[in-house]
Amino acid sequence: MTRFDVPRRFLDRFGVIYGADEREYRIPTSEMAELNEHIVGAIMEEADYRGPVDEAEFAEADQGLGLPLPRAWRSYLQGESWFRRGWLTSETYIWLNTPREMLGLHEAWAEATDAHPGMAIIGGDGSREQLVLDLRKDPAPVLLLDTTSAGWETGIPQAGDIGRFIDRLESGEFEFGFGG
Numbered sequence: 001m002t003r004f005d006v007p008r009r010f011l012d013r014f015g016v017i018y019g020a021d022e023r024e025y026r027i028p029t030s031e032m033a034e035l036n037e038h039i040v041g042a043i044m045e046e047a048d049y050r051g052p053v054d055e056a057e058f059a060e061a062d063q064g065l066g067l068p069l070p071r072a073w074r075s076y077l078q079g080e081s082w083f084r085r086g087w088l089t090s091e092t093y094i095w096l097n098t099p100r101e102m103l104g105l106h107e108a109w110a111e112a113t114d115a116h117p118g119m120a121i122i123g124g125d126g127s128r129e130q131l132v133l134d135l136r137k138d139p140a141p142v143l144l145l146d147t148t149s150a151g152w153e154t155g156i157p158q159a160g161d162i163g164r165f166i167d168r169l170e171s172g173e174f175e176f177g178f179g180g
Helices: 029-038 055-065 071-077 099-108 110-115 162-171
Strands: 002-005 016-018 023-025 040-045 047-050 082-087 093-096 119-124 129-134 142-146 156-159
Touching: 055 099, 071 162, 099 110, 099 119, 110 119, 142 162, 156 162
Parallel strands: none
Antiparallel strands: 002 040, 016 023, 047 082, 082 093, 093 119, 119 129, 129 142, 142 156
């Protein structure tokens, strides 16, 4: 999903559909070139959604981690459309990793993963704090960990399990907790 500005005089030529919180303009494909010419300023990405992650990628992750990812996380990432990154209605920016990207992060941050056995890096906030699953526990809680953390005791709980995290993410209500 993207956001950009277009002069009202251009949009007034098209019909508008009003939704609960927004207006939608139906611009014919034949008018796309002219729409592009009328864009003012930068095009901002609001959110990125992805399609299903294939089973082979999960098998690769399970082998690399030595532990399976939780069923609820698998189901979410194998759904028709899952939230990849962007701004939630809570005004929180979040970026989620595919299992393959997670393995790449584990390799890049080998020292951090060594200090956190059973860790699965599922996302982050765009800084050095990472959303992780503690796969040593069932259900696996979601924690926020700094990449320089020396151990699990510094993790900040975000959700008691991945299912609760997904519910808050999908409702747009998730906000990072940074401790108290």
